[in-house]
Amino acid sequence: MALKPPAKKVRMKEQEPQERIHNFFEVALGYSEREAMEEAKRCLQCVHHPCVSGCPVGIDIPGFIKKIKENRFYEAVKILKYYNNLPAVCGRVCPQETQCEAKCVVGKIPGSEPVAIGRLERFVADWEAVNVKDNQIELPENKNKKVAVIGSGPAGLTAAADLAKQGYVVDVFEALHKPGGVLVYGIPEFRLPKSIVDREIAYIKSLSVRILVNTPVGRAVTVEELLQNYDAIFIGVGAGTPKFMNIPGTNLNGVYSANEFLTRVNLMKAYLFPEFDTPIRKGKKVVVVGGGNVAMDAARSALRLGAQEVTVIYRRTEQEMPARKEEYFHAVEEGVHFRWLTQPIEYLGDEKGTLIGVRCITMELGEPDKTGRRKPIPIEDSDFVIEADTVVEAIGTDANRFLLNQFKGLSINKWGYIVADEQTGATTLKKVFAGGDIVTGAATVIEAMGAGKKAAYWIGKYLEGEFNPWK
Amino acid sequence: MSNEILKKTKLAPQVYDFIIKNEEIAKRAKPGQFVVVRIGEKGERIPLTIADTYENSFRMVVRAVGKTTYELCMMEEGQHLSDIAGPLGNPSEIDYFGDVMLIGGGVGIATLLPIAKELKRFNNRLHVILGGRNKDYVIMLEEFENLCDELIITTDDGSMGIKGVVTDGMDLVMKNTKINIAWAVGPTIMMKFCSIKAKELGIEKIWVSLNPIMIDGTGMCGACRVTVDGKMKFACVDGPEFDGEKVDWDELLKRLSQYRDEEEISFGKFKEQVGDLSWL
Ligand SMILES: Cc1cc2nc3c(=O)[nH]c(=O)nc-3n(C[C@H](O)[C@H](O)[C@H](O)COP(=O)(O)OP(=O)(O)OC[C@H]3O[C@@H](n4cnc5c(N)ncnc54)[C@H](O)[C@@H]3O)c2cc1C
Ligand SMILES: Cc1cc2nc3c(=O)[nH]c(=O)nc-3n(C[C@H](O)[C@H](O)[C@H](O)COP(=O)(O)OP(=O)(O)OC[C@H]3O[C@@H](n4cnc5c(N)ncnc54)[C@H](O)[C@@H]3O)c2cc1C
Ligand code: SF4
Ligand code: FES
Numbered sequence: 001m002a003l004k005p006p007a008k009k010v011r012m013k014e015q016e017p018q019e020r021i022h023n024f025f026e027v028a029l030g031y032s033e034r035e036a037m038e039e040a041k042r043c044l045q046c047v048h049h050p051c052v053s054g055c056p057v058g059i060d061i062p063g064f065i066k067k068i069k070e071n072r073f074y075e076a077v078k079i080l081k082y083y084n085n086l087p088a089v090c091g092r093v094c095p096q097e098t099q100c101e102a103k104c105v106v107g108k109i110p111g112s113e114p115v116a117i118g119r120l121e122r123f124v125a126d127w128e129a130v131n132v133k134d135n136q137i138e139l140p141e142n143k144n145k146k147v148a149v150i151g152s153g154p155a156g157l158t159a160a161a162d163l164a165k166q167g168y169v170v171d172v173f174e175a176l177h178k179p180g181g182v183l184v185y186g187i188p189e190f191r192l193p194k195s196i197v198d199r200e201i202a203y204i205k206s207l208s209v210r211i212l213v214n215t216p217v218g219r220a221v222t223v224e225e226l227l228q229n230y231d232a233i234f235i236g237v238g239a240g241t242p243k244f245m246n247i248p249g250t251n252l253n254g255v256y257s258a259n260e261f262l263t264r265v266n267l268m269k270a271y272l273f274p275e276f277d278t279p280i281r282k283g284k285k286v287v288v289v290g291g292g293n294v295a296m297d298a299a300r301s302a303l304r305l306g307a308q309e310v311t312v313i314y315r316r317t318e319q320e321m322p323a324r325k326e327e328y329f330h331a332v333e334e335g336v337h338f339r340w341l342t343q344p345i346e347y348l349g350d351e352k353g354t355l356i357g358v359r360c361i362t363m364e365l366g367e368p369d370k371t372g373r374r375k376p377i378p379i380e381d382s383d384f385v386i387e388a389d390t391v392v393e394a395i396g397t398d399a400n401r402f403l404l405n406q407f408k409g410l411s412i413n414k415w416g417y418i419v420a421d422e423q424t425g426a427t428t429l430k431k432v433f434a435g436g437d438i439v440t441g442a443a444t445v446i447e448a449m450g451a452g453k454k455a456a457y458w459i460g461k462y463l464e465g466e467f468n469p470w471k
Numbered sequence: 472m473s474n475e476i477l478k479k480t481k482l483a484p485q486v487y488d489f490i491i492k493n494e495e496i497a498k499r500a501k502p503g504q505f506v507v508v509r510i511g512e513k514g515e516r517i518p519l520t521i522a523d524t525y526e527n528s529f530r531m532v533v534r535a536v537g538k539t540t541y542e543l544c545m546m547e548e549g550q551h552l553s554d555i556a557g558p559l560g561n562p563s564e565i566d567y568f569g570d571v572m573l574i575g576g577g578v579g580i581a582t583l584l585p586i587a588k589e590l591k592r593f594n595n596r597l598h599v600i601l602g603g604r605n606k607d608y609v610i611m612l613e614e615f616e617n618l619c620d621e622l623i624i625t626t627d628d629g630s631m632g633i634k635g636v637v638t639d640g641m642d643l644v645m646k647n648t649k650i651n652i653a654w655a656v657g658p659t660i661m662m663k664f665c666s667i668k669a670k671e672l673g674i675e676k677i678w679v680s681l682n683p684i685m686i687d688g689t690g691m692c693g694a695c696r697v698t699v700d701g702k703m704k705f706a707c708v709d710g711p712e713f714d715g716e717k718v719d720w721d722e723l724l725k726r727l728s729q730y731r732d733e734e735e736i737s738f739g740k741f742k743e744q745v746g747d748l749s750w751l
Contacts, residue, residue, distance in 0.1 A: 214554050219559055222499075244693065273733065273737070277515040353722070353725030353726070401690065
């Protein structure tokens with residue numbers, strides 16, 4: 001083995017917590033060229049490159065890192081883009097700690113951190129944006145076959161880009177006025193600046209992909225029309241319908257679903273109200289229910305809107321919470337409070353129907369359930385009240401029925417998600433493929449992209465007549 | 472999908488009739504459905520009912536109540552709305568019922584019109600009650616006159632029709648005709664009282680078109696949730712029409728006041744920019 005690499009990742013500059021809680025600018029500031037090259041040196045260029053097997057889209061990780069080390073950034077861009085159509089997004093929001101970086105050999109050395117693959121990915125993508133003016137890639141000959149993609153989240157965008165690169169005519173249908181799915185309506189600006197999403201979408205459009213916004217499929221365009229007019233269909237509509245705990249007081253003013261709260265903030269820019277017209281409640285005392293990324297995003301957004309106190313309540317403990325560690329630490333640094341083993345049981349309101357508090361109960365962890373996680377059990381008579389004028393429920397989403405109700409003949413599983421073959425994305429309906437959260441339930445950006453990528457490959461095979469599971 | 476304002480007509484103080492160019496919506500819209508409109512880059516998304524459709528365009532009738540609707544009503548023919556998504560919501564469930572009562576109030580009269588036309592196409596006999604503050608606010612009168620079998624107008628001050636409210640009209644209709652099904656569209660408080668009245672009068676079903684605060688209109692945000700028959704429903708995808716006798720009206724009324732303070736700030740700022748608006 002070569003020289004032992006430095007134990008720690010090159011630190012990435014961040015906005016100081018005291019400063020950043022007053023703005024929506026990006027928290028992490030990225031590597032300089034010198035820092036990136038230094039970090040790239042930590043990679044051992046392992047021949048068996050375990051990191052790649054941890055990546056849902058199989059990026060040639062040592063390949064692009066080597067180019068960074070050699071100061072050949074443009075070549076790093078090319079390698080990265082070959083695998084990943086949204087690298088600036090993934091470099092920022094992928095859970096690298098459980099994927100590529102979890103497998104990195106350097107991280108296995110006692111006391112050592114893995115190579116900062118995510119930060120390097122982000123660096124390359126951002127470098128391209130500044131330094132490469134013409135990122136046109138040559139498209140193959142138009143194959144005169146049309147594919148409809150429903151939904152413009154990471155699954156749909158990836159499928160669209162890959163299909164366009166194969167020479168198909170691709171139309172993407174999006175219900176909202178802006179493409180990007182959760183990337184534009186859910187994940188906040190301070191974690192993923194919208195200019196970056198816009199940039200990557202501009203790239204996908206440059207591949208001749210047409211994106212039709214304001215077009216909710218099922219109503220604005222019917223499923224029959226799509227089946228008639230297109231040679232194949234990819235469904236990537238996400239899982240976006242909010243779950244509610246359905247406890248008393250859910251419809252009080254001040255009780256939000258995370259989807260509504262974050263959509264107001266991100267897509268509609270309510271944090272710039274009244275410069276932008278969409279309002280949001282700027283709560284003084286905010287309670288966020290949940291323990292995932294969505295809860296972290298809601299809590300940190302509430303702080304930035306000017307809350308004096310933000311408390312996340314989660315029914316299990318710190319160990320079980322599904323949020324990315326990095327974002328949890330960011331939230332702690334910024335002063336978000338956490339109450340573990342706590343569950344809301346009632347929202348209290350005044351006579352005008354406005355929220356004034358949350359009645360909670362304390363939980364304890366019982367025996368592990370089928371998933372291996374210890375089940376939270378309420379402790380009798382342990383209830384207490386937290387004063388609050390805003391609550392955000394971030395307890396997950398269900399499959400949205402909007403499209404599925406209109407899609408006759410498509411098999412749906414018992415949780416309401418589309419049944420699709422894991423390898424190919426093929427559904428039970430001829431020429432229809434699906435992927436992303438609407439197949440798996442709420443998951444990650446990169447998994448949705450992986451599904452979009454696989455489906456694009458198999459849609460290509462289907463259109464070439466080399467694959468047909470519906471015979 | 473140009474979203475150009477082809478025609479704009481004033482119907483009443485603060486109420487404007489728009490014809491908007493949008494072939495796709497014109498082709499597909501059915502009675503009872505709505506669109507979500509964003510008039511510009513910094514604008515909010517607001518729902519508006521599709522009042523009629525033509526070859527390449529559709530009609531919507533807008534009452535100016537706050538920043539966005541005022542701004543919209545001040546737009547001119549030839550200008551474009553930046554975004555319109557739709558049609559959204561479930562179409563009205565229309566069939567042959569025999570005698571049907573239709574109650575419209577304020578700008579809800581516009582929402583009622585396509586429903587009335589469709590009911591007429593199914594050969595129903597229409598008993599229509601239109602209400603307004605005074606005669607200036609009773610809109611689309613001629614269009615209804617040509618359509619209905621019985622027409623009662625009520626105004627608060629008696630300046631047209633009978634002096635009273637629409638529920639008085641309901642009593643009048645029921646005196647002569649037995650009605651089993653009704654539609655009521657108008658201000659939330661009006662629909663609430665119509666629903667109570669319908670129950671009293673033994674009308675089996677009264678459809679109301681709810682107008683809670685919405686954002687996406689596709690079931691994604693949950694802002695439009697209402698309680699119907701004790702269950703949570705999303706008005707945009709489960710409605711917008713519901714059985715009025717089962718709606719939790721008081722909750723809906725409270726939820727509609729959710730952003731009163733913010734709306735005032737936004738409207739105040741707007742008035743500072745554009746000055747006096749009383750002419751609108
Ligand atoms: C707040 C939040 C934070 C998150 N943070 C992370 C993170 O840090 N890292 C990570 O990896 N993952 C994160 N996730 C999860 C990740 O965003 C999702 O797993 C991913 O976006 C799913 O992609 P998708 O393409 O399946 O669907 P979506 O991103 O949900 O996109 C679906 C799109 O389809 C559109 N659509 C729906 N129905 C129709 C229709 N009928 N017609 C037309 N269009 C339609 C929707 O408007 C939407 O734009 C987060 C999620 C949320 C909500
Ligand atoms: C399905 C549906 C159909 C509708 N059809 C019509 C129509 O045909 N003609 C018409 O004039 N109005 C219609 N409305 C009401 C219209 O959407 C509101 O008047 C408009 O949103 C007010 O916006 P504003 O900024 O001008 O006023 P604001 O000052 O923001 O609000 C005034 C009042 O309008 C309501 N409101 C505010 N924002 C929203 C929102 N995003 N969604 C719904 N209600 C809101 C609230 O009750 C508020 O108190 C409809 C509403 C719904 C839900
Ligand atoms: S496992 Fe780590 S050290 Fe090895 S190639 Fe991948 S990133 Fe480099
Ligand atoms: S408007 Fe968002 S769910 Fe109905």
